[in-house]
Amino acid sequence: MKAIVQDVYGSADVLELRDVDPPQAGDDEVLVQVRAAAVDPGVWILMTGQPYLARLMGFGVRRPKVAVRGRDFAGVVMATGARVTRVKPGDEVYGTSESGSYAEYATAPERQVAVKPGNLSFEQAAAVPVSGTTALQAVRDGAGVQAGQRVLVVGAAGGVGSYAVQIAKAFGASVTGVCSTDKVDLVRSLGADDVIDYTRDEVDRDGPRYDAVIDIAGNRPLSLLRRALTPKGTLVLVGNGRQYGGGVTAGFGRQMLRAPLLSIFVGQRLRNLIAKERAEDLAELRQLIESGAVTPVIERTYPLGDAPEAIRHLGIGHAAGKIVVSIR
Numbered sequence: 327m328k329a330i331v332q333d334v335y336g337s338a339d340v341l342e343l344r345d346v347d348p349p350q351a352g353d354d355e356v357l358v359q360v361r362a363a364a365v366d367p368g369v370w371i372l373m374t375g376q377p378y379l380a381r382l383m384g385f386g387v388r389r390p391k392v393a394v395r396g397r398d399f400a401g402v403v404m405a406t407g408a409r410v411t412r413v414k415p416g417d418e419v420y421g422t423s424e425s426g427s428y429a430e431y432a433t434a435p436e437r438q439v440a441v442k443p444g445n446l447s448f449e450q451a452a453a454v455p456v457s458g459t460t461a462l463q464a465v466r467d468g469a470g471v472q473a474g475q476r477v478l479v480v481g482a483a484g485g486v487g488s489y490a491v492q493i494a495k496a497f498g499a500s501v502t503g504v505c506s507t508d509k510v511d512l513v514r515s516l517g518a519d520d521v522i523d524y525t526r527d528e529v530d531r532d533g534p535r536y537d538a539v540i541d542i543a544g545n546r547p548l549s550l551l552r553r554a555l556t557p558k559g560t561l562v563l564v565g566n567g568r569q570y571g572g573g574v575t576a577g578f579g580r581q582m583l584r585a586p587l588l589s590i591f592v593g594q595r596l597r598n599l600i601a602k603e604r605a606e607d608l609a610e611l612r613q614l615i616e617s618g619a620v621t622p623v624i625e626r627t628y629p630l631g632d633a634p635e636a637i638r639h640l641g642i643g644h645a646a647g648k649i650v651v652s653i654r
């Protein structure tokens with residue numbers, strides 16, 4: 327099968343389109359014919375091997391253990407392992423792969439796969455799993471957003487932010503999004519009640535207070551984010567602001583280390599989010615999508631051979647929604 331493969335860690339220049347053996351599904355896995363995949367900062371981490379700590383977390387110390395890149399996918403189930411019960415061959419599914427999704431075939435644990443939303447194309451569905459799940463867990467679990475609350479989403483225009491705005495609205499919140507000038511109309515179109523263009527204004531010391539602040543951009547001081555919160559409000563730290571910069575500590579911004587400690591001593595709840603890929607959340611996202619409350623935003627779709635270019639584009643750090651890779 328054709329796949330985007332790398333033998334060593336590095337920039338997108340190390341990626342090659344090659345013929346490789348297709349993966350085989352284990353007992354708890356499904357084999358999927360991939361129709362579309364998507365790009366997210368996790369792909370960048372696996373490609374570059376930075377932060378270095380990631381290599382020690384099982385990705386491969388000297389070279390990537392899994393050579394094929396890509397995680398998000400949407401496609402058709404071709405085969406299922408002996409212990410798989412919820413999906414069957416022929417089902418149209420979406421989820422996250424462990425074998426790499428920039429490929430004609432991919433495997434994924436059943437616990438990371440769900441039936442794809444019926445009203446989405448494969449390209450749209452592939453744009454959902456990692457970013458949609460992260461946004462859902464930030465809004466629902468991290469912030470515990472309730473109807474009528476005021477929510478500030480910092481980094482509202484990107485992969486995670488474009489879902490967070492829509493999900494918080496679907497939960498009945500009043501949402502303010504923070505983005506750059508070019509993205510103001512996009513963030514309003516997602517349902518934001520208010521938008522702060524960070525090139526002109528900033529989350530204001532004397533401005534409104536929010537019940538929840540979801541910081542996806544990750545490049546503002548903790549003190550500023552806390553000032554935007556009500557005395558009992560919740561701050562959820564999702565991003566670290568250095569996702570495409572690499573280095574030893576990228577992925578673990580300073581505020582991410584300080585926030586849980588500080589949270590013990592103040593009335594506000596300050597928490598980090600570590601998202602987990604779960605079929606149950608993909609099923610909840612399917613409901614939100616099929617009800618019309620959430621629609622993936624796709625900035626651009628690249629053919630499989632141009633996946634390195636898709637990753638370079640994401641790496642500029644100013645994506646408008648999601649970047650997708652079309653397989654066939």
Ligand SMILES: NC(=O)c1ccc[n+]([C@@H]2O[C@H](COP(=O)([O-])OP(=O)(O)OC[C@H]3O[C@@H](n4cnc5c(N)ncnc54)[C@H](OP(=O)(O)O)[C@@H]3O)[C@@H](O)[C@H]2O)c1
Pocket residue numbers: 366367368456457460480481482483484485486487504505506507509524542543544545563564565566567568569599600601602640643644645646647
């Ligand atoms: N904790 C977790 O489990 C988890 C899971 C997934 C992702 N993440 C992290 O979440 C972060 C974002 O991921 P993503 O997929 O959304 O990335 P992305 O698609 O590359 O989006 C990045 C967004 O950041 C915005 N941005 C850049 N500088 C900004 C600033 N100063 N203020 C406000 N917005 C700014 C950009 O919008 P503008 O063009 O408007 O600047 C862009 O839309 C990354 O750090 C990623 O590693 C964490």
